[in-house]
Amino acid sequence: xxxVSQNPRHKITKRGQNVTFRCDPISEHNRLYWYRQTLGQxxxxxxxxxxxxxxxxxRLLSDRFSxxxxxxxxxxxxxxxxxxxxxxxxxxxxxxxxxxxxxxFGPGTRLTVT
Amino acid sequence: xxxxxxLDSQVPVxxxxxxxLRCNYxxxxxxxxxxxxxxxxxxxxxxxxxxxxxxxxxxxxxxxAEFNKSQTSFHLRKPSVHISxxxxxxxxxxxxxxxxxxxxxxxxxxxxxxx
Numbered sequence: 001x002x003x004v005s006q007n008p009r010h011k012i013t014k015r016g017q018n019v020t021f022r023c024d025p026i027s028e029h030n031r032l033y034w035y036r037q038t039l040g041q042x043x044x045x046x047x048x049x050x051x052x053x054x055x056x057x058x059r060l061l062s063d064r065f066s067x068x069x070x071x072x073x074x075x076x077x078x079x080x081x082x083x084x085x086x087x088x089x090x091x092x093x094x095x096x097x098x099x100x101x102x103x104x105f106g107p108g109t110r111l112t113v114t
Numbered sequence: 115x116x117x118x119x120x121l122d123s124q125v126p127v128x129x130x131x132x133x134x135l136r137c138n139y140x141x142x143x144x145x146x147x148x149x150x151x152x153x154x155x156x157x158x159x160x161x162x163x164x165x166x167x168x169x170x171x172x173x174x175x176x177x178x179a180e181f182n183k184s185q186t187s188f189h190l191r192k193p194s195v196h197i198s199x200x201x202x203x204x205x206x207x208x209x210x211x212x213x214x215x216x217x218x219x220x221x222x223x224x225x226x227x228x229x
Binding site: 004031033035041042043045048050093095101103105106 | 146150158217221
């Protein structure tokens with residue numbers, strides 16, 4: 001299977017701890033998106049990468065959040081000093097520049113902050 | 115700013131009955147519209163998209179949607195549902211080539227198909 005993969009699938013952490021999630025996009029997809037989905041809501045855009053460049057960040061992405069995409073391949077999303085309000089599903093999606101209207105989503109990482 | 119409203123949070127329906135999931139959007143410019151489906155504990159899967167051209171769009175699993183510019187709607191329909199269609203459905207609008215094609219989603223509609 002060559003779809004978008006995300007690790008870990010589930011993460012339980014205590015308030016105040018740091019967590020890092022990884023997303024591996026479909027190979028050769030140069031666009032990568034992070035979204036956050038809370039219970040009962042649709043996904044909300046967090047940030048966007050084109051190759052290794054982070055080109056857009058949502059206001060939802062506070063200073064405690066940082067995302068990287070070194071070498072334009074996989075991406076990491078780190079949350080520092082987690083808060084209970086960070087509990088959500090974090091979704092990654094990728095797309096190919098020539099058909100960038102279709103985004104392929106990974107299964108998500110479910111974060112629970114206790 | 116663009117936004118999406120899904121008018122029904124839950125839609126119960128019996129197997130083999132028709133279904134319509136309603137979606138309205140707001141945008142001051144041309145839009146690209148999408149319907150995604152999410153099964154439990156899975157990511158989102160694209161059902162269909164409208165970029166331009168024919169206003170009736172056919173997607174996977176027998177779903178179709180009609181783009182209505184005057185009513186700013188993009189309702190999803192299926193003539194006969196199956197138990198396996200039970201899932202969460204999301205309508206989304208893209209900021210298109212003016213931006214980076216990020217998706218703005220509605221809150222979702224939970225379709226529950228009963229035998």
